Amino acid sequence: MTTKSSKPRRAAKKVPSPVEHRGNRHGRSEEARTAILEAADNLLVERGFAGVTIEGIAAAAGVAKQTIYRWWTSKTDVLMDAFVEDMAQASLPPDSGNLETDLKHHLVGLAKMLAESDTGAVFRALLAEAQHDSELAIRLRTQFIEPQRLRDLFPFQQAVKRGELSPEFDTEAAVEQLLSPIYYRVLVSGQPISPSYVEGLIRRLLLK
Amino acid sequence: MTTKSSKPRRAAKKVPSPVEHRGNRHGRSEEARTAILEAADNLLVERGFAGVTIEGIAAAAGVAKQTIYRWWTSKTDVLMDAFVEDMAQASLPPDSGNLETDLKHHLVGLAKMLAESDTGAVFRALLAEAQHDSELAIRLRTQFIEPQRLRDLFPFQQAVKRGELSPEFDTEAAVEQLLSPIYYRVLVSGQPISPSYVEGLIRRLLLK
Amino acid sequence: MTTKSSKPRRAAKKVPSPVEHRGNRHGRSEEARTAILEAADNLLVERGFAGVTIEGIAAAAGVAKQTIYRWWTSKTDVLMDAFVEDMAQASLPPDSGNLETDLKHHLVGLAKMLAESDTGAVFRALLAEAQHDSELAIRLRTQFIEPQRLRDLFPFQQAVKRGELSPEFDTEAAVEQLLSPIYYRVLVSGQPISPSYVEGLIRRLLLK
Amino acid sequence: MTTKSSKPRRAAKKVPSPVEHRGNRHGRSEEARTAILEAADNLLVERGFAGVTIEGIAAAAGVAKQTIYRWWTSKTDVLMDAFVEDMAQASLPPDSGNLETDLKHHLVGLAKMLAESDTGAVFRALLAEAQHDSELAIRLRTQFIEPQRLRDLFPFQQAVKRGELSPEFDTEAAVEQLLSPIYYRVLVSGQPISPSYVEGLIRRLLLK
DNA sequence: CCCTAACCGAGACGGTACGTCGTGTCTTAGA
DNA sequence: TCTAAGACACGACGTACCGTCTCGGTTAGGG
Helix, strand or coil: CCCHHHCCCCCCCCCCCCCCCCCECCECCHHHHHHHHHHHHHHHHHHCHHHCCHHHHHHHHCCCHHHHHHHCCCHHHHHHHHHHHHHCCCCCCCCCCCHHHHHHHHHHHHHHHHHHCHHHHHHHHHHHHHCCCHHHHHHHHHHHHHHHHHHHHHHHHHHHHHCCCCCCCCHHHHHHHHHHHHHHHHHHHCCCCCHHHHHHHHHHHHHC | CCCHHHCCCCCCCCCCCCCCCCCECCECCHHHHHHHHHHHHHHHHHHCHHHCCHHHHHHHHCCCHHHHHHHCCCHHHHHHHHHHHHHCCCCCCCCCCCHHHHHHHHHHHHHHHHHHCHHHHHHHHHHHHHCCCHHHHHHHHHHHHHHHHHHHHHHHHHHHHHCCCCCCCCHHHHHHHHHHHHHHHHHHHCCCCCHHHHHHHHHHHHHC | CCCHHHCCCCCCCCCCCCCCCCCECCECCHHHHHHHHHHHHHHHHHHCHHHCCHHHHHHHHCCCHHHHHHHCCCHHHHHHHHHHHHHCCCCCCCCCCCHHHHHHHHHHHHHHHHHHCHHHHHHHHHHHHHCCCHHHHHHHHHHHHHHHHHHHHHHHHHHHHHCCCCCCCCHHHHHHHHHHHHHHHHHHHCCCCCHHHHHHHHHHHHHC | CCCHHHCCCCCCCCCCCCCCCCCECCECCHHHHHHHHHHHHHHHHHHCHHHCCHHHHHHHHCCCHHHHHHHCCCHHHHHHHHHHHHHCCCCCCCCCCCHHHHHHHHHHHHHHHHHHCHHHHHHHHHHHHHCCCHHHHHHHHHHHHHHHHHHHHHHHHHHHHHCCCCCCCCHHHHHHHHHHHHHHHHHHHCCCCCHHHHHHHHHHHHHC
16 A cells, blocks of 8 residues: 555655656655546546546556556556545534534535545445455545544534533544434445434434 | 355245246356356455455356346446345334334344445445445445435334334434444444444434 | 249149138138248349348238148248249250350350359358258258259250260269369359350360 | 468568567567468368367467457458468479479369368358458458469460460460369369379360 | 147256356566 | 557356256057
């Protein structure tokens, strides 16, 4: 596996050399790496998961197959990297001073990302693959699901700090109660997730 | 091998003729059909989704590839049929007279089925595939998810009938609140689903 | 298309019954038999030897595959029968009283049949097949090549009778000398066989 | 097995590189190429034309099917190449100073090759196929039949040079008169071709 | 005057081979 | 040392025919 995943795409070069190069004794080609991740992303969105092949990525990226195999182990591995780079820009939920507002904003954005964006398509494909690839399942949990849960907790933590919620409030349970219906609708039932539906979820959690 | 081979698989016959035959103008061979579905099931459990191939099913079932292609369009199609047959035996939740007891029994059984049984493995594989196969997604919703939701609703409906719950109780929302965490843990977070966790879910729904 | 369709194909009935029927205890269906032979012929001409399949013949003849397998053993077997029926109408060379005239007429006709007619196409296909099917080779020699050689001999025998040739004339050698270049051009070199070329062959044989 | 394996098959290299390699950007694997041609030859002789399949060749040569399809279009194409390599060793007829002797030697050898050798079996199979494959027919004429005719002409040309034959002698016609009965017997009538029969052919041509 | 044997069409079946696609490994030449 | 290029062995794909096997329908002839 590569370690590069934690850095934002293209921002931080791996190669010491400041000069552009195409892969030589100074290290790998950043150009190739970027082209591969972009090609993988695009192919997934354009042709679906089955349409992503190592050969296809190589051709689309103008890269030799071997270059892909040198750095990744499978197409899911490539997609995982692409997804991690996409998610690297994910920011903390807003902190407006009002829990309900913050939650709504955060959850609507998350739902939209999962259900509609290209990044969400990659996530769904990876989660699907993870159902029969336990190593990928672990990576996915470590690199996305757990960090995401931390982000999901943030508004509650701020509310506790502010005194808006009691310190005894079970934030873990609250997050699960809010989040799982969203994943359920995205992954299982396919039902749409409207802002008013999200409001309902929040109201049920907080007022009842 | 799975244990299911010992169970009578033939619950839902597709062939009208009551006579056993080996495939002729009257229709397909029930023998071949059953062997294919069982082989598909077994291969999925033994070798995982990627290990299921049409050639493998054909070989394991002692059947010609063409016989599979004559009746199904893809390996997912075969698995879908196998899953539907497995689920055909699913029965309504119990009706003991006490909502909490019924729910607990039902949900614990469902969680166990989804997370641990062979049938659950097939379901997870199909749901995974459905993430990038919208036709399959529709079939899966029509043939499993919606009927399942009706079964999930049953204890609440009985409780309303009995007067244990007010007629205004939002059963749909309640089902979603109970079920989605279970699917979330099975599909996304991989956390275990203990009976006491299920109890907690029910308590939070009913008492709060 | 074959020319035979206009001619009565049914010359040699296999069924004793004078009544038309569709196959029953009294024997096979003449209708089916004829349709099969015609379909085989047509397919050969239209789609080439590889385009002739038992399934294709059955479909084109509106007949069940089994009906073909009941009476023939292979597609070559069917074609052989079709060819034999086509050749059944072959008549003796003319006997005008002049050897050269008779030979020329006979050979030009034979060359045209072999190289250009549908029947010739069937013959070439069968001879090709006979190169790796010795049983067929024997049938072809017995049912066509030897009878044909007798017809080829006929003009010489008449010439000897008439006194135009001496009784010592080696008719066998003469036939081989005339015929083999024709087969060579048809089968091997693909060169055209013009009437003047045939005349040259005859002149070289008789005058030199 | 054939006896040909003892002969050096590699007469006509297709790969410019003098270095042995196993297939890379410099071109194809000579090893694979040779194994395929030998396997094709052997299968033809052992199992007949119908017994030659691409899958069979690949298995016998220890090669992937795709490697065959990369370089050839069909099994006939492979056999054609195998035949061409076999024939590459064909040498000019002898030039002893006596036409009759040279002809007899040449024709007896040719007849034996066509009728009895493994190479002849390949030739007959190809000629058979060429009856319904005009592209193959052209290749066969260009690569074997015409060069062969030039070799057949050679003894006559030498005899003319020597003054043994008049310059007006029609060598083309003579070759056709000698060769076509040989092909006729090999391909059509199946009669044996004894040395004395060949002598008779020559005598009839030259003395009459 | 039905019974029944022989033939028919239809078409499902277990197979074999087809020709194609993608995999992951390897080797080479060039920068 | 990394890259592009691409040949290779492998394995699965989905298709086309093979030859075999019922099955139900029909049509006389013999009982």
